[in-house]
Structures are given as structure tokens and as C-alpha cells.
Amino acid sequence: MLELTDVHTYYGNIRALRGISLSVAPGEIVTLIGANGAGKTTTLRTILGTARARHGTVRFNGHQLDTLTTDRIVRLGIAQSPEGRRIFPRMTVLENLELGAFARPDRAAIAPDLDRVFTLFPRLSERSAQTGGTLSGGEQQMLAIGRALMARPALLLLDEPSMGLSPILVDTIFRIIQDINRQGTTILLVEQNARMALRVAHRGYVMQTGRIVLHDAAAALLRSDLVRKTYLGEK
Amino acid sequence: MTVNARRPLGWAALVAALVAYPFVDRVLGFQTVHAVSDGMIYVLLALGLNIVVGYAGLLDLGYAAFFAIGAYSMGLLNSPVLGSPLYGHAWSFWVCIWIAAAVSALLGVAIGAPTLRVRGDYLAIITLGFGEIIPVAIRNLGDVTIEIGSWRPIERLNLTGGENGVNPVGRPYLPGVPFETDPVPWYFLILVIGAASLWAMNRLRDSRLGRAWMAIREDETAADCMGVNPISTKLLAFALGASFSGFAGSVYAAKLQAITPGAFEFQVSIMLLCMVVLGGAGSLKGVILGGMLITLFDRVVLTQTTFMVRALGRTLGVSALATADLTLWRWFFFGLGLVLVMVLRPQGLGGRRLSPAPIADDAEDPTSPDVASAPRVDAIPGWLRERARGGVAASPAILDVRGVTKRFGGVIALNEIDLVVPHGAIIGLIGPNGAGKTTFFNVVTGLVRPDAGRITFDGANLVGLRPNAVVARGIARTFQSIRLFQNMTVLENALVGEHCRLAATVPGAVLRPPAVIAEEARAHARARELLEFVGLGGKEHELARNLPYGDQRRLEIARALATEPRLLLLDEPSAGMNPREAETLTDLIGLLRRELALSVLLIEHHMEVVMGISDRITVLDYGTRIAEGPPAAIQRDARVIEAYLGTGYEQDLASRTSAS
Numbered sequence: 001m002l003e004l005t006d007v008h009t010y011y012g013n014i015r016a017l018r019g020i021s022l023s024v025a026p027g028e029i030v031t032l033i034g035a036n037g038a039g040k041t042t043t044l045r046t047i048l049g050t051a052r053a054r055h056g057t058v059r060f061n062g063h064q065l066d067t068l069t070t071d072r073i074v075r076l077g078i079a080q081s082p083e084g085r086r087i088f089p090r091m092t093v094l095e096n097l098e099l100g101a102f103a104r105p106d107r108a109a110i111a112p113d114l115d116r117v118f119t120l121f122p123r124l125s126e127r128s129a130q131t132g133g134t135l136s137g138g139e140q141q142m143l144a145i146g147r148a149l150m151a152r153p154a155l156l157l158l159d160e161p162s163m164g165l166s167p168i169l170v171d172t173i174f175r176i177i178q179d180i181n182r183q184g185t186t187i188l189l190v191e192q193n194a195r196m197a198l199r200v201a202h203r204g205y206v207m208q209t210g211r212i213v214l215h216d217a218a219a220a221l222l223r224s225d226l227v228r229k230t231y232l233g234e235k
Numbered sequence: 236m237t238v239n240a241r242r243p244l245g246w247a248a249l250v251a252a253l254v255a256y257p258f259v260d261r262v263l264g265f266q267t268v269h270a271v272s273d274g275m276i277y278v279l280l281a282l283g284l285n286i287v288v289g290y291a292g293l294l295d296l297g298y299a300a301f302f303a304i305g306a307y308s309m310g311l312l313n314s315p316v317l318g319s320p321l322y323g324h325a326w327s328f329w330v331c332i333w334i335a336a337a338v339s340a341l342l343g344v345a346i347g348a349p350t351l352r353v354r355g356d357y358l359a360i361i362t363l364g365f366g367e368i369i370p371v372a373i374r375n376l377g378d379v380t381i382e383i384g385s386w387r388p389i390e391r392l393n394l395t396g397g398e399n400g401v402n403p404v405g406r407p408y409l410p411g412v413p414f415e416t417d418p419v420p421w422y423f424l425i426l427v428i429g430a431a432s433l434w435a436m437n438r439l440r441d442s443r444l445g446r447a448w449m450a451i452r453e454d455e456t457a458a459d460c461m462g463v464n465p466i467s468t469k470l471l472a473f474a475l476g477a478s479f480s481g482f483a484g485s486v487y488a489a490k491l492q493a494i495t496p497g498a499f500e501f502q503v504s505i506m507l508l509c510m511v512v513l514g515g516a517g518s519l520k521g522v523i524l525g526g527m528l529i530t531l532f533d534r535v536v537l538t539q540t541t542f543m544v545r546a547l548g549r550t551l552g553v554s555a556l557a558t559a560d561l562t563l564w565r566w567f568f569f570g571l572g573l574v575l576v577m578v579l580r581p582q583g584l585g586g587r588r589l590s591p592a593p594i595a596d597d598a599e600d601p602t603s604p605d606v607a608s609a610p611r612v613d614a615i616p617g618w619l620r621e622r623a624r625g626g627v628a629a630s631p632a633i634l635d636v637r638g639v640t641k642r643f644g645g646v647i648a649l650n651e652i653d654l655v656v657p658h659g660a661i662i663g664l665i666g667p668n669g670a671g672k673t674t675f676f677n678v679v680t681g682l683v684r685p686d687a688g689r690i691t692f693d694g695a696n697l698v699g700l701r702p703n704a705v706v707a708r709g710i711a712r713t714f715q716s717i718r719l720f721q722n723m724t725v726l727e728n729a730l731v732g733e734h735c736r737l738a739a740t741v742p743g744a745v746l747r748p749p750a751v752i753a754e755e756a757r758a759h760a761r762a763r764e765l766l767e768f769v770g771l772g773g774k775e776h777e778l779a780r781n782l783p784y785g786d787q788r789r790l791e792i793a794r795a796l797a798t799e800p801r802l803l804l805l806d807e808p809s810a811g812m813n814p815r816e817a818e819t820l821t822d823l824i825g826l827l828r829r830e831l832a833l834s835v836l837l838i839e840h841h842m843e844v845v846m847g848i849s850d851r852i853t854v855l856d857y858g859t860r861i862a863e864g865p866p867a868a869i870q871r872d873a874r875v876i877e878a879y880l881g882t883g884y885e886q887d888l889a890s891r892t893s894a895s
Contacts, residue, residue: 035813037783083811084716123669134643137715137807138668138840164715164810166667166840168881192813231813 001026001186002047002155007056009039009046016042018210019056024155024188029181031189031197031218033231034207040190041083043207044157047188048080049073060155075103077154081161083190085144089133093124096132096143100150109152117146120176138164145173155186162193174200194231198222206231253426257419267535268418272490274530275425276483279432281510281526282519283479286436288508289516290445291472292452294359297366298507300346301339301477303499305484307373308335310401310494317393317401328407328489336481343477347470366504373496374398400495404488414489421490428486432479435745437519439475442744442755443730443737446723448472449517450731453720460680460714462706462735462798471741502566509569513576514583521585528584529569537562610823615830616764622799622831630694633658633802633834634679634710639688641671641678641858648674650858651688654836656802661828661835663849663866667879670855672838673715676804679836680712681705692802707735711800713791715807715838721780725771728779728790729762732797762797769793769823785816792823802834803827809841817841821848842880846870854879 002024009017017039024030032040045051047058049070058065065073079100088096097117101110118125121142127135132143141164148156158177162170174196181187181200191197198204198218206214206227214226221227257268284298312321312331321327350361377397381389395401406414407424414420439445447468450458459465488494506529514525541561548556576584634656641649648671656662664672677683679690681702690697692708700708711732720728737758743751766772769789774782779790788808795803805824809817821844827833839845845852846866854862854869856878862869869875876882 033813036785036811036816127669136669136673142668160811164668164807164840166665166879167842168879169668170840171881192811194813230815 001028001061002188003057003059004043004047005057005059007043007046007053007058009042009051009053011042011051016051016210017046017053020207020210020212021056022205022212022215024186026154026186027181027184028203029177029187029189029201031191031194031201031204032207033191033194033197033204033221033227035230036192037209038207039210040207041159042210044080044159044188044190047073047157048078071103074151074153078157079148079151079153079155080157081144081148081159083159083163085137085140087132087135087140087143087147090131092129092131093135093143094128096147097124097150100147101152104152106152110150113150113152117149120149120172121146138166138169141165142169145176149180153185155188156180157188157190159190160192161189162191162196170196194227195222198227257422261419267531268422270531270534271527272418272422272425273534274527275422275429276487276490277507277510277530278523278526279425279429279483280480281507281514281522282432282436283476283483284507285476285511285516285519285522286439286448286479287472287476288511289518289522290440290448290452291469292448293469293472294355295362295476295504296359296508297362297364297369297501297504298476298480299499299501299503300366300369301343301480302484302487302503302507303369303373303496304342304477305335305339305481306488306494306499307395307401307484308338308481309485309488310404311395313405313489314401314403315405316396316403322405325408327405328485331405332482332485335485336478339481339484340474340478343473343475344470347473351466351469363501366501370496370499373499395496398496400493401488402493404492404494406489406492421486425486425490428482432482433519433523436479438745438747439741440519443734443739443758444468444471444741444744446727446731447734449723449727450720450734453722454718456682456702457714457718457720458731459702460682460706460712461732461794462703463731464701464703475741506569509573512583513573515586516583518583518585521583524585525583532568532572533562533565537565537568610768610770610819610826612826612830614768615826616761616768618761619765619796619799619831630691631658632656633660633693634836635689635691636679637689639675639678639685639690641674641683641685647858649678649685652855652858652860654853654860656834656836657850659828659832659834660850661824661837661848663845663852664836664838664855665840665845665852665869665879666855666861671858672855673806674858675855676712676806676836676838679705679804680710703735706798706800709799709801710804711795711798711802712804713788713795713806713808715810717784717787717791719779719787719790719794722778724776725766725779725782725790726759726762726775728794729765729797730758732794733758733761734798736799765793765796766790769796784811788812788820796827800833802836804836804838806838807840808837809839809844812841814841814843817844820844824848 004020004022007017007020008015020043032043034040042051046053047065049065049068053066060076060078063076088099097114104110123139124142124146127139132140135143145161161173165173170193177187177189178200189197189201198221201218204216204218204221205212206221214221214224260268280302284295287293287295309331311317312319312334313327315322321331346365350358353361373395374397376394379389379392379394380387412420447458447463450461450463451465451468455465510525510529511522513529514523515521541559544559544561545557548559632655636652636654638651638653639649640651652675664675666672674683678685681700685698692710697705720731737754739751739754763775766775769792771786771789771793779787782790809820812820824835825848828835837845837849849866851864852866852869853860854875861874861878862872
């Protein structure tokens with residue numbers, strides 16, 4: 001479904017990705033784990049076209065993404081909940097969510113999806129008429145995820161969805177990730193909470209300074225010494 | 236004219252070129268000295284505007300008003316037309332130029348004061364209005380009549396010369412130097428004033444005040460929370476920016492020998508703004524370049540090209556070319572140039588190049604993911620240790636909050652919250668998203684005023700203090716979504732933290748007496764030690780925006796420590812960190828408490844961090860305190876589990892215990 005082959009992405013002279021190859025098959029949850037600065041967010045940005053690969057190819061369902069503009073890529077069926085939330089602060093919660101569905105052709109199916117988001121996050125329902133900027137940090141995180149869900153994408157990119165959320169909501173968010181995956185959405189998940197990410201994912205890639213150093217089934221990664229010591233904080 | 240010469244040889248060459256220029260010009264018959272002198276006046280104006288726009292980040296669309304005020308201060312005090320008192324005295328120009336600067340600065344404050352509460356676009360609109368008002372007022376104050384019934388206390392009073400302006404204006408007097416129609420003495424006068432102004436501005440930029448301006452430009456709220464008073468700092472930018480236009484206006488009036496209100500219209504403000512933007516806001520070199528380019532293009536290039544085009548037209552017999560006047564196209568060329576520069580080089584011709592934010596550090600060892608090294612006791616700066624020893628407790632609790640309530644519209648964000656931080660304690664503040672935790676921080680730090688309740692810090696009341704005053708008392712904070720001064724260096728960020736512990740004033744910053752030099756050296760040394768301590772040694776000169784995420788978090792803590800706090804408020808410091816990095820952070824917080832007796836109030840969602848390090852924990856839900864107690868009790872509290880922890884946390888804890 002999604003295939004990155006030897007992708008190199010630069011910021012100016014700085015090599016952020018040094019030859020990433022990874023694939024995501026339909027129906028999978030694949031997680032990218034790694035320390036800050038490893039290049040996880042850059043990988044997502046390269047897929048969506050907000051950063052451009054200097055070498056290598058990004059293919060999605062037969063389309064070559066590295067030549068398309070971001071809005072075209074989104075219309076092919078990829079949506080993301082970006083790092084740092086990036087909500088529209090002067091628009092209401094409801095308007096933010098509706099904008100998530102901006103590129104969808106199936107207008108009739110939008111209302112049930114809105115209900116679904118409000119069921120997932122009752123807090124957003126309570127605050128639907130407030131502007132996004134007045135929400136607390138965690139509530140903005142919910143809004144960013146809800147907005148991505150409204151696009152009902154074939155492939156959902158989630159960048160640290162659990163960041164800033166209370167423990168109970170972290171549980172909820174990972175349950176939601178599994179739920180929407182079972183409903184047919186493929187997910188590429190970037191997470192600092194490696195333990196939870198590997199529990200819900202089918203496969204995982206471990207990144208270090210722009211490279212993939214390990215790649216295996218999620219259950220196997222959970223048992224790997226490198227992952228347990230470095231990313232799970234076990235002694 | 237560029238000032239890129241750093242070495243003494245380069246400086247000598249530059250000075251020699253500037254001194255030789257008018258004589259070379261005379262020998263070669265170019266006759267450009269007038270244009271260059273006028274160009275330097277505009278450069279001086281643009282440099283003054285640069286303080287407001289480039290340093291403090293306040294968009295001023297009416298700066299020509301200050302130019303007018305400077306010119307009219309000189310004209311009205313030093314012209315025979317309106318019976319000015321100082322006209323005819325040998326020293327009058329040299330006195331009036333200071334008066335003009337002072338009047339401009341005073342009006343800068345008067346204009347600045349009401350605009351300080353508004354930001355961004357609104358501020359620009361207000362300055363636009365002010366820029367329109369001044370020329371109109373000058374026009375209409377040329378003929379003032381006050382009529383009360385049949386009584387006319389003031390009849391046809393001429394205050395400003397009205398539409399006709401003021402003519403003549405007294406010249407400067409200096410023995411042996413003829414300030415007449417020959418432009419060379421004027422050139423040197425303006426050169427000296429300009430060089431002195433530039434020298435002062437350069438020193439201001441690299442001072443406590445310059446850093447405060449830039450911090451306000453980058454993030455006013457964060458600057459306020461680091462101890463920079465935004466009101467006085469912005470007023471100083473307006474006042475100092477205006478005072479330089481007072482100098483420029485004075486020389487302009489004296490050189491031109493006549494001033495009319497038409498010389499200070501809106502387009503002059505726009506042209507000055509173009510000079511700043513074209514050259515690069517915030518860059519002295521760039522603004523000089525922008526100012527000279529625009530003036531010389533207008534005064535020399537366009538007129539010379541017009542001559543050439545006409546000559547060409549006459550030779551070829553094309554009448555359209557023979558009568559062409561390119562100077563009529565001046566605004567077309569300005570516009571085109573501005574568009575091109577903004578497209579090709581948005582930071583301006585001389586601006587600092589903004590490199591994109593790197594994610595991975597190339598120099599890093601690719602096999603080692605362990606970038607966050609453990610904090611070391613011996614790396615704690617000695618001066619910080621001494622500060623920690625100095626304090627004598629005035630009350631049992633360092634922070635005592637009683638019954639604090641805050642409403643936003645109909646929503647109760649905080650409902651009669653009590654919270655006590657004993658000296659040297661680490662107190663956790665947790666709760667569901669939107670429970671009011673960050674609002675609580677905002678209330679304590681003075682960003683939000685509570686509707687009810689008491690807040691005392693070491694026995695003294697905090698309610699009603701501005702954020703910068705709260706910092707001065709000894710409370711520092713970090714922000715949930717990192718709020719560094721993005722386009723300042725790592726070192727400058729830490730130095731802004733020290734702002735409230737430094738004393739240098741404007742004269743001190745410009746004249747640099749030994750006390751100020753020593754203070755700056757000490758501040759730099761301290762900032763470096765702090766950066767070393769948090770693990771940012773060697774990155775002092777990188778822009779904050781180019782740091783990886785984890786480094787940005789660490790820099791926020793260093794900047795907070797630079798304010799020499801006794802209580803540190805940390806808002807989700809481990810957000811976005813993996814368990815390993817969070818562990819390093821936990822060690823750092825523990826170290827600060829143990830070694831520096833620092834008290835900490837901690838908002839955190841990572842339970843490994845908050846449960847492991849807190850002495851006591853307060854739990855908020857919907858603005859209400861639902862639990863308070865030691866971590867073990869909070870973990871078992873049914874309400875906390877239901878509202879916040881969930882059952883997954885216990886499972887997680889259990890699975891980890893069995894795994895290790």
C-alpha cells in the first residue's frame with residue numbers, strides 16, 4: 001500500500017533521513033519508534049510532501065507521491081494528525097472537525113463520522129462551539145486526532161497521538177487506534193510511548209539518527225533487548 | 236556602503252573611503268554628495284525605525300510622524316519666521332538637535348503608551364492613524380483662531396507655518412566650516428551623527444535591553460514570564476526609535492533650509508519601512524544597505540538613466556523616449572524591487588539567513604541513541620548553589636494558595652483551589668485534560684488574575700503582580716508547548732532569563748562603564764555554565780529553533796534556572812520524550828531539589844515521572860480539587876482512577892514489574 005525506498009531527506013545541509021526503506025500493507029498498524037531527532041516526524045512529512053525526498057521514492061497504491069503536492073496526496077486517501085497539533089485556533093471545534101472532511105467526496109457519510117468523533121471524545125462535544133485556541137493542550141490533541149479521523153483516510157498517519165494526554169485517555173486513544181484499524185483504516189503510528197505502540201501495532205521499525213536499525217513484528221520488538229533497554233526504560 | 240569590516244585594517248579602509256569620497260566625487264564631477272547625504276539621513280531614520288520594527292517587532296506604519304516632529308522641533312525653535320527664541324545664536328543648532336531628539340522621544344512614549352495593550356495588526360493601524368494625524372495637524376495649526384461668542388482670545392495664530400511650512404531654518408555654526416550650499420560639510424556632519432547613532436545602536440543591540448526587545452519580538456508572553464517587563468521595554472523601543480528620527484529630522488530641516496508638511500506624508504513612512512524590510516529587519520548592515528540603495532536609486536540612478544534614455548531618444552528620433560521621465564516610475568521600481576527581494580530573499584538583503592530546523596544532528600554518533608546524558612552533580616553552577624544557600628525562609632511554605640477561583644465566561648476553570656508547596660518539596664499537579672492545571676500555573680505566575688483567593692510566596696502576596704514581577708520574586712516556569720525565543724541563539728535565550736537579575740540601563744548599555752562590562756561578562760559566564768549543566772554545551776550559538784526537540788525542552792529549563800528561582804513550575808516537561816529521556820529528566824529535577832533546595836510544582840502525565848518524584852500530589856478535575864496526598868494514596872484513590880488514571884495504568888505497572 002505504502003512503500004518508501006531508500007529515501008533521503010535533507011533540511012538544508014542536514015541529513016534528516018539517510019536511506020529509509022519501509023512498507024505498510026493494507027489493514028496494518030505499523031509503528032515507528034526512536035529517540036527525539038531520529039527522523040520519525042520527517043518520515044511522515046516526506047510521505048505527505050511537506051518535506052521532500054532528495055533521493056528515493058515514495059509510492060502509495062501505485063501513485064508516486066514525491067512528485068505530487070500535499071493536497072493531491074491527501075486526496076489520494078492519506079490524512080495525518082500532525083505533531084504539535086496544528087489546529088485552527090480561531091475556528092470553532094466543530095469547524096475544525098468539518099475541515100478535516102474537506103477533501104471527501106462522500107458528503108453524506110460525514111455526519112455519522114462527526115458523531116463518532118464526539119462519542120470518542122465527549123470533551124470535544126462539550127466544547128464544540130468554542131474556538132480551538134481556547135482549548136487546553138490535551139483537548140487540542142484530541143481535536144487534531146478527531147480532525148484526522150474526519151478525513152476517513154485509507155492511510156492514517158498519527159504523530160505522537162498520546163502526547164499530553166492523561167493516562168486514561170492514552171488508554172482510550174490506543175483502543176481507538178485499534179478500533180479504526182479494524183474498521184479498515186491502515187495506520188502508520190509514530191510514538192514515544194513505545195510500549196503502548198508496540199502493543200497495538202502489527203509491525204514496527206526502530207529508527208536511529210535517520211536510519212532504520214531494526215524491523216520486526218511488534219511482539220518480537222517488545223522482547224528485543226535493544227528496544228527494552230533503550231525505548232522502554234527497562235533496566 | 237557596507238560595514239562588513241571586522242579587522243582594524245578593514246575599518247581603516249572604510250573610514251578612509253568615507254572621508255575621501257566627497258573629494259573624489261568633486262574631482263570626477265559626479266555631484267552625488269547631496270544625494271548621498273540625503274541618503275544618510277534616510278538611513279538614520281530607517282535605523283531608528285529598525286529599533287521599533289526589527290528589534291522589538293512592533294510594526295510601525297507612521298514613523299514619518301517622528302521625522303516630522305524632529306524637523307519641526309528644529310524649525311520652530313530655530314527660524315526667524317515665527318519669532319523663534321533661539322534663532323541667530325551660534326549654538327542654537329547644537330542645542331535644538333538635542334531638544335528635537337528629546338521631544339521626539341517624549342512623543343514616542345506618548346504615542347506608544349495607548350498602543351501597548353494592542354498587538355500586531357491593531358498596533359500597525361494605530362501608528363498608521365498617528366502618521367496621518369501629524370501632517371494634518373501641522374497644516375492646520377498654521378492658522379488658529381479660537382472664538383467664544385464675540386470674544387477671540389486667539390486670532391489667526393501661526394504655530395507651525397501651515398501649508399507654507401517654515402523657511403528659512405537656522406544653519407549649524409562651527410568656526411571655519413561653511414554650512415552653505417556646498418554639500419561637503421553637510422556630508423561630514425551627517426556622517427558623524429550617523430556613525431555615533433550606529434555605534435549607540437550596535438551597543439544597544441548587544442545589551443540587556445537589546446535582548447529584551449528581541450525576546451518581546453519573539454514571544455511577548457514568554458518574555459514576560461522570564462522577567463522582561465513588556466510595557467517599559469516596548470515604550471523604550473518607541474522612545475529610542477523616535478529620538479534617532481529627532482536627530483535625522485533636525486539635520487534634514489537645517490540642510491534643506493525649509494520644511495513643509497508635504498515632506499512627511501504616508502509614503503515617507505512606507506519608504507522607510509521598505510528600507511528596513513529590503514535590507515533586513517534587525518540587521519544594522521542590511522538597513523544601511525537598504526536605505527542607501529533606495530535613496531541612491533531614486534536620486535541618482537533614475538535621473539541619470541532618464542538623461543541617457545532622452546539622449547538615446549533624440550539620437551534615434553523617437554519622441555516618446557526623448558521626453559521620457561523615469562523618475563515618475565519610482566514607485567513602480569520600488570514595488571518591483573520589494574517583490575523580488577521578498578520572493579528571492581525574504582529575510583532581506585543583509586538579514587540573518589534562517590536555516591530550516593534540522594531534526595537529526597549530523598555530528599551525532601549514529602550508533603548511540605542515548606543523546607540525553609545524565610545530569611551531573613559537579614556540573615551544577617557554583618553561583619546557583621550559592622543563591623540556594625542564601626535564602627532564609629520567612630514562612631513554612633514557599634507557595635501557599637488558598638481558595639483560588641477563576642472563571643472564563645460561564646466556565647469555572649478553577650474552583651476554590653488550595654495548594655501548598657513546602658520549602659524544598661516537589662509537588663505533582665495532575666488531572667484530566669482541560670482540568671485547569673495550566674490555568675493554575677497562569678494564575679500563580681500572574682498571566683491570569685484570579686477572581687478570588689489568596690496566593691502568597693514566602694509569606695508575601697502575589698495576586699495583582701505582573702508576570703515579570705513574579706519572576707523577580709523567585710518563581711520561574713516552563714511551558715507545555717515549548718515557548719523559546721526561536722530566532723535568538725541558545726546563549727541569548729539563557730541570557731534573557733537573567734534579565735531581571737541584571738541592572739544595566741540605557742546609558743549604561745551605550746556607554747558601557749566598567750560595572751556594566753563586568754555584569755555582562757558575569758551574565759555570559761553564568762549562562763554558559765547553565766547550558767553546560769543541562770547538556771547544551773557547545774550549542775551556544777545555534778538558533779533555538781534549530782535545536783532538536785529534547786534540547787529545546789532542556790533549554791527551557793536552563794532559561795528558567797537563569798532567573799535564579801526558588802520555585803520552579805514545570806508544565807509537562809517530559810511530553811514527547813521516551814521513557815529513557817523522561818528518566819534523565821526525572822534525575823535532573825531530583826538533583827535540582829537535592830542540591831539547590833529548589834521547590835518544584837510539576838504538571839505531568841507520565842506517571843513514572845510524577846509518581847516517582849513527587850512528595851505529594853494534587854489532582855484537579857473540571858477545575859476542582861478531587862484528591863490530595865502522597866503518591867501511593869493517589870494511585871489507589873477511586874476518584875482519581877476513574878477520572879484520570881484509568882485501569883490501564885495499574886496493568887501497565889504490573890506488567891513492567893513482572894518484566895524486570
